[in-house]
Each structure stands twice: as structure tokens, then as C-alpha cells.
Amino acid sequence: MNDRQKELLRILLVHKEGFLHIKDLSERLECAEKTVRNDLDRLEEYLLDYPSAGLIRKPGYGITIEMEEAERSSILGSLLSSEPKTKEERLVEIAYQLLTSREAITLQYFAERYYVAKAAIKKDIELISNWFIRYGLELVSKPRVGNIIEGTELQKRNALAHLSELHSSLSPEKNVVLDLFLPYEISIVRKALNDMQDTFSLAISDSSMDSLLVHALIMVKRTRQRSPIFVKGDAKEEACKRKEYQYTTWLFEVLESAFGLAFPEEEQVYFTWHLISSKRTEEGMDQLLEVDEEITRMIRVLMEKMGKLTSAPYESDPILNNGLTVHMQAVINRINFGFPITNPLLTNIKKMYPYMFNMVMMALHDIKRTFQMEIPEDEAAYMVLHFQASLERLGKKQARKALIVCHMGIGMSHLLEAKIEQQYREIEIIACIGKAEVKDYLKEHKIDFIISTIPLEKINIEHIVISPLFGQEEKNRLSQFVEGFKQRQDKLLEPSVFSQFLNEETFFPHVEKAHRYEVVERLANALFQKGYVSKDYIHSAVNRERSSATAIGGGIAIPHGNPSMVHTSVIAAAILKERLEWGNEKVSLVFMLAIAKEDQSKVRGIIGKIASLSETPLLVHALSAVSDYREFLKMIDY
Template sequence: MNDRQKDILRILLTEQQPHVLTKQLAERVNCSEKTVRNDLKVIDQYLKEHTNARLVKKPNVGIFLEIDVEEKSKLFKQLLAADNPIDLNDEERLLEIAYRLLMETKHVTLKSLAEQFYIPKNVVKKDLRKIEGWLKKYHLTFISKRKIGLVVKGTEQNKRLALANLHQLIHPQFFNRRFIKSQFPPHEVDIVEKELKQIENFYDFTFTDDSFESVLIHTLIAIKRMKMNQSVSAVANSSQVMKTKEYAWTKRFLKKLEPYFSVHFSEQEILYLTIHILGAKINDPTAAKLTLDTQTQPLVDSFVHEIIQRMSRLTNVEFHKDQELQRGLSVHLLTTFQRLAHDLPISNPMLDDIKKMYPYMFDSIITVIAELKEKIPYVIPEEETAYLTLHFQASYERLKKVSAEDQRVLIVCHMGIGMSQLIQTKLERYFRDLHIVGCVGKAKLDDYLSKYPIDLVIATMPLSLKQVPSITVSPLLPESDIRKVEQMIQHRNGHPVAIEGKSELLKFIREENDVGKSTILYKLK
């Protein structure tokens, strides 16, 4: 649309009278009535291609828009963006295009995308090829029709999964849902966040930070798609899902949201979100058996027993003596098997790093899983194998650690039980002067600090703390971060810190293979 046509559309959007005459529009935009009538054809075409609004023309009465509140807000946003074009970088533009295509229910033309983002069509085509390749991961495809445009083809469930994981289109190694979260009004995000936290408090458990964000985003997407009349289809194993505790309180959670958003969650929508909550990670191992699922729990128990026994024999490490490993695996695999049962993707942003740092442990688990493939009904992906590697590596660290009692340290980790345990046991093994008092998510940090004396906070994400010194480390705690922690403790103590196991012999050993079968780089005599 040209500037005059945009002005006409603004008038129709803001007009207080029920109808506007063509003559009135001509006077307000300073042109002829014939020009206005031609402009209205362009506006009508634009609305058909980009919105669910309708331009209605009644002879001898006038012109008006049939449009709901959400669509009106969307149109205002588009007009504002057209008047104030934002210079997006390539990654931001890619996300914006993918988001629009996934949200649209109508065909989108290359021309409209080129005009929206002020880029040539060949750049749009390049972006579309990248988006199309990524969509295949979610069993989605582009359907293109000549002179009409293209549309994303696939199930509503898969479209929502892609939307919730849109950040991985540009940064597959990060958990960062900032873009998709920004597509919702802040007050809507606050409402869902508040009700989700009340569910955590009522049932006395907490999601990991990433799982909390994931459930939050899936809920917001569900609300928005329902308002667009895009509902999920039948959910597999629905009768089994309905027997779980999570189904009961998911229903309670969603019913509390209905009056805020003027929506009604159908049975299928409740089941759909329950599945995502069943597949979410929790922080507290003692809250492992949240679900009443009578099929998954026995399968988890059997698998945990088998993998621990086989790993003990394969590596000559007494994993079977570590009760914490058994509890941690039970918590983790219960949600993993729920995800696999309902074909939900498993993401691990640190897959390559874990394979590099712990190759022997990773390969050992691959071997054991291959032996057990006939005993479980799922294919375990590499991403999940990497998570299991963290649990076993943490156990290995525990079995050989030296305990410490002096400085009280709190770990703040957003990645779940396996990662928290690995950080904790690594730190306690390396440093005599540390006493790890707990591992919490960022949401519980302030509450913990108000109740317990803490000397140092070690976090996997940047924190702004005034009352307690803090240091940020990588979740895998490489050698460089060990040195950072060493310097921090040294500074606080005022004297050098003893680091366990740092003998001359270790100069000849690759630390990333440290699992009892290290690789000797030089022949020692």
C-alpha cells in the first residue's frame, strides 16, 4: 500500500462512527472519490492476504471494517512498522519471517515478504530455503502455489513445537526463547507466569528454569492459536495421560487462565499441554514420582537398573554403589520417556561440548544403549545420550571426590539435575575449601539467600548480586573456569588454594578422557 492507502486504513481502524462514506474519506485524504474507490480495492486485497479482517461496503450506507481486537492490534503494529522500518540483521529477519509463516493461516507471497522487510526477492528465497530445511525437523513443509504464495503444511502440534523452538533456527546451541516471548504482550506473559508459579507452590516442586520457560511459551502459543481457531487434533495415549496427576493440575492451571484470556480450553488442549508438562524437567530429585503413569515408571526403573549394571561392568567403575545416580536417572528418564512416548523433540545445546569433554563416557553409554535397544520401545537420540553422560560423569566424580567443609557455596544452574550434580561434584573434588550447600534455579536464589548464610555463588548464567560474591562459569566447568574459581577463593582466603589431583602426572593425561581409562600422551618409564 502507498501512504494514502495506509492513511485510509488508519481512518477505518480508528473511526468512532459505525460507517464512513467514500466522500468523507476523499475529503480527509485530499483526493477524488474515484481514487478512494480504487484505493479501497488495494486495501481489500491487502486485508485478504495478510489478516482475518474484512472490508465491508454497503451501498448508500458506507464503509466499515469487520475486525476483532487482536487483529486490530496486529494491523496497527504493521502500519507502525511500515512507517518506521527497523533495520533487522539477518538472524532477526530470519526469525521474523519464520514466525510469520508459522502463524499465518493463508498463503504468503514472496512480494509481500520482500516489501515487509525491504529486501530483494532473491534474499527472501535464500531465507526461505534455510527455514524450509529447519522445518523438516518438525515434519513441516512449504506448499507453494504459483501467483498465490506459500503456506506451511503440517499438523497444529508440529507448528506449535516449531514456534516454541524458533530460537534454534539461528542458535541451535542455546536455550534462548527471548524472541518468541517478545511476541506476546507483557501483561499476558505475567499472568501465565504467575499462575504457573502458583501451581509449583501448590504441589511443592519446581521446574528447571528452562522447563519453566518452555511450559510458559507453550501455554502462550496455545492461547494465541486458539484465538485464531487453530486447535490441536487428537492426542495419542490420551486415556493414559488423563490418569496422571499432571493432567489434574494442568486442567486446574488452564481453567484459571480462561477468564483472563476469554478462551475455553478443550479436552484436547488440556491433554496437549499435560504432555509438555510430563516431559518437563524438575529440580528436586525427591519429587521424582509426580506422575501416576503405571506404564512409564516400571520401564524407567528397569532401564535405570540395567544401564547402571552394564556401565559398571563396562567401565570398571562401581556406579551401582551410587544411590544418588539411581535417583537422578529416575527423575531424568521419567520425563525423557514421556517426551519420547509423545514424539516431543529432545534438545541439548551442549551436545558437541559433552562429546568432546567426555568421549569415553559418551561412547560407553552409546554401547550400552545399543545392547538395551530390544528392551525399550524408543530410539534414544544422541542429545539424550549426552544428558545421560552428565549423570554418569557426575557419579564418577562423586565416587572419587574429597569432601570439603569450609566455604559455603551455592550453585545456581538452569540446566537440571544432571548438570547441577556434575558441577557440584567437580568443584568438591577439585577444592578442599568448598562446601556446596545446595543447587537451585535462578527463581529460588533470593529466597535461599535470605534463609541461609552463603559465602559464594557459582552460576551458569550472569547474576546481579550485591549481598554475596558471584562468579559465572560454563555448565561443563572446563579447566579455564576451574582456574577462575580458584582465583576467586584465593582472593577471599588471602592464601593459595589446594586443588585436588593436580600432580605432575596429569600433565601427561587428557583430562577430557578422565573416567578411569585416560589416554596417556607420553610413554612413562
């Protein structure tokens, strides 16, 4: 038997209550009624090997199989044993059937289909039900009727597209949704999408092309099932004006011919939305036909806000501006059209770049107030990568300012200058002067260090003495000096941050709370009571925590509120009596960062120190057992 005939046999074996009509069977199998009749003939031959089995065909009633339960179970077992299902595969298939079925499905149906106990199926249903909530869907269980999904078609399709995220053990590298479709369907749709991309020279990212493939396959499936999407009239008019609508028209002509379907106009609008929301590559910048002025303003405000928070000149980085424009256009469209995404890198980004992640979330809080646009943390994490890359680009431009002091005249001074700048891009020579001019020059100018050809006395700035000929030995010595200078400066950027901002009255050992929001509220309220922050800071800190869990890995969380509500910079530290769920992690140490605007330049060093702490689990474990403030401070400021 082929796969379709096996599925037909399985349907008839599982359905014990009454007859099934040929028409219903053809719809479930997505084939012609004539094909079903031919397959039934094949099943009759197969059932001859089972003495108690009989295929009953009653005109006007339908089809059913009558046989003893032992033999029925034996056939079901053999059907399943040829393709054993893991628990994860079973979860995906059950969720898929619930999302695509118009009728309620019983636990007994799933138990017999997967040859497992009803108790196991019940647990599966509970897990799936909780996951459906993410997409605004409700799984309703009706006694003696079965389980059915309540929600809009858009919500169901969003859930279908994200079935790969149903269980944490499912491999992120493999999109299990594709396993639910036939190979020839996947091949047809993939080729049509690639041809569309080539025909119109669309610069769409690979991940977006994969997403378009899944949504197109779901669209074909739901069109066959006569489950159309709902689109408002004004939304249709707006979509028809977009150039992407022309691309979709071309694509639909190909798919309609290949599948023998006629797609409703609403489906064309729906897929146009997905095309508009797809991520473009950097080369696709010119394809952003009408970048919304509001988005342009939003990016400008975001870059300005981030510049103030991190003291970085982002406005001087055109690559960042272009990248954010391409990205933000897709983000806003996804939010407006109701297409949520899940960022598989979210947890890693929060751990790798805790400083930048928290700065972006803080900036987006202001964006929400100004533009009434809430950007979820999954989208925000991608923005973190844009800003982090910009920070590293800008860092390369921020060379160390050096002064050359040479006793052998202008010619030798400028030759030495040329050699150094050619060899070291991170060194910018500000001037070449004689020894006698040094003190007066330093009064007027700020430099990082001095490169001198003669010893200097009574100079309170780091310097190195080298030969004016600048041979290989001098190059090695200067390299070591520059590297040492960087390390010394980095240490200066992170002085004893905890002794500077943490004090005994903001240290809270043995904190016992049931939820992370309660911990955040307690710490923020303590800071308010002691006069460090305004009362609004409490609400601000809890809201920030609601928007995204502030755990950074290693058992540490760093909640914080709006800096404008901080009167005096302070850090509050809490040691939790029991490890607490903090988003997707367990946390034992909590540092509330209440850093005023005037001290924002120090935030990076503070979070950097905490991030390094999160990478030393033994120290975190030891700190979690401390109850004395001075001992805690001594251990943490190692």
C-alpha cells in the first residue's frame, strides 16, 4: 500500500462510530472521490488476511470497517511500527491536526492513532494548549465531543508557521513544519518563490525565503480546506497599491496552474503582507519603495536615545542607519500585520551583550511612549546586533591620541610620525614638538600618551622612549606599551563599581518572594523609601521587567527603571533565599541598577563587571550564601 492508502486504512480503523462518506474521505485525503473508491478496492484485498475483518459499503450511508478489537489493534500497531513517532513529532502532528480540523477531535482518536495511552495524550494536549495562548488561541475541551481550537484564521496560521517552536527539544536547524507537507508540494512552491525572486531581482534574506515557503504551503493547504483569511476592505485597497502585490500576482498564477486552485483575493493580500514584511538584505535597500517618514523619524530618535545612553556617536555611522532602516521597515510591517516572530538567538544575545540589550530595551521604552509602538524583545534582540556592530566599527575609529617629542628636528619628527601611523592605525599623532614645549602643550591639549626620543622628567602622563630610527625592536616595545596602556585603561573604566554605588542599606540578603515582579517591586520601593529614586521609578522598573526578563545568565538578573527618575545613582543587591524563575532562567543574585542620567557613562563598566561575574559560577554560588554586607562587597570587588 502507498502512504495515502495507509492513511485511509488508519482513518477507517480509528473511526468506530458509524459510517464515513466518500466525499469526507476525499477531502481529508485531498484527492478525488474516484481515487478513494480505487483505494478501497486495494484495502479490501489487504483485509482478506484478517478473518474477522470486513469493509462495509452502504449506499447512502458510507464506509466502515467491522472487525474484532484484537485484530484492529494489531493493524494499527503494524501501521505505526513502520513509522515510529517520537514524543516531539507526535506533539507537532497533534497541534497541526487541531489547527487544521473543523471538527472536535477526541483523546481516544489520538490515543489510537499514535498507539499510546490517553493519559499521555492528555499531557500532550495540556502542553499544546499552553503554547497556543502565545498566538491568542484557546483550546476548548468539550466532554464527549472532543478538543477544538477557537481563534481567528490569522492566529491559526501564525501558530502553524511556528510549530517548530512548540517544544524546546526540537532542532532549531530543522523546520519540522515542512515534514507535514508532501515533497512535491514543497518543491513546486520553493521553485515558484525562487523564480519570483529572480524575475523581479528581489534581495530577500534566506531566512525570509524559508518563512515565505512555509506560509505559502499553509496558504495552499487552507485554501484547499476552504478556510480563507479575513481582510478588511481598506486593507485590500492599500495592499493593491504596493509593488509587492504585483510580485504576488505573478506568483499566484504559477501556483494556481501547478495546484489546480483558484486563490481568493484575500489570500493574495495576505501573502502580499508577508512579502512586505520579509527581511531584505543590505543590497535590497533600494527596494524599500516608500520608506515611511514615521519610520525614518523613529530610527533617528532611537539612534539619538542610544547615543545618549551609551555615549557613542551612532549618527556618524551610515551603515547603522541603513541597516536599521531595512530592519525596522520589516519590524513595523510584521507588527502591523500581526505576524509575530521568535528570535532563536534571544537568550544568547541577552547573555553575550547584556549592556547593549538593556540599553536597547530602555530606548525602546521611550519609543513606545513617543510613537505608540511596542516592539517585542524578540525583535529588539536583532537591533542589539546592529548597535553592537556599530559600536565596534566606531571603536576602530576612536584612535589613541599620542604626542611625539623628538630632539632631532622637524624632518626626523615627521618621518617617525609617518612610520608610526602606517604601522598602528589605532594611534593618531596629534603633534610633533620639542622637549621644551611639552609642559605648555599639555596645559592646552588632551592626549593619551607620549612617544618620545629622549627621557622626560616630571611629566604626569604615560610615555615611552624609543629610538628615532624606529627599528624592529622599537616596534615591538611600542606594541607592548600600547597593549599595556589599553589594559590599564580598561581597568580604570571599571573601578570598584559596587563599593562606589552599593551600600549597606541597599543590600538585601535572604529575600523570599514568589515571583520576579515582587522582587523588582521590593527593591525599587526600598530605593524610593530611602530617597534614591522617585515613586514613579517603581512602576517603571516593574514595567521594564514585564517587557523582557532581565536575567543575563549565570544566575544573575539586572532589573532597572527609567534613569530620569533616579535622584542619586545607586545599586541595590538582593540574595534570593531560593533560586527563582526569571524568564527562562533560574536566578539567585539580583542587582537593581538605578543609575542617574549624569552617570550613564559608567553603566557600561557596571554591566561589564556584572557580566564577567556571571561567567564565574563558583563565585556566584559563594555570593549567594553570604549574609554580611562587608563580606559580600569584599568578594564581589575582587
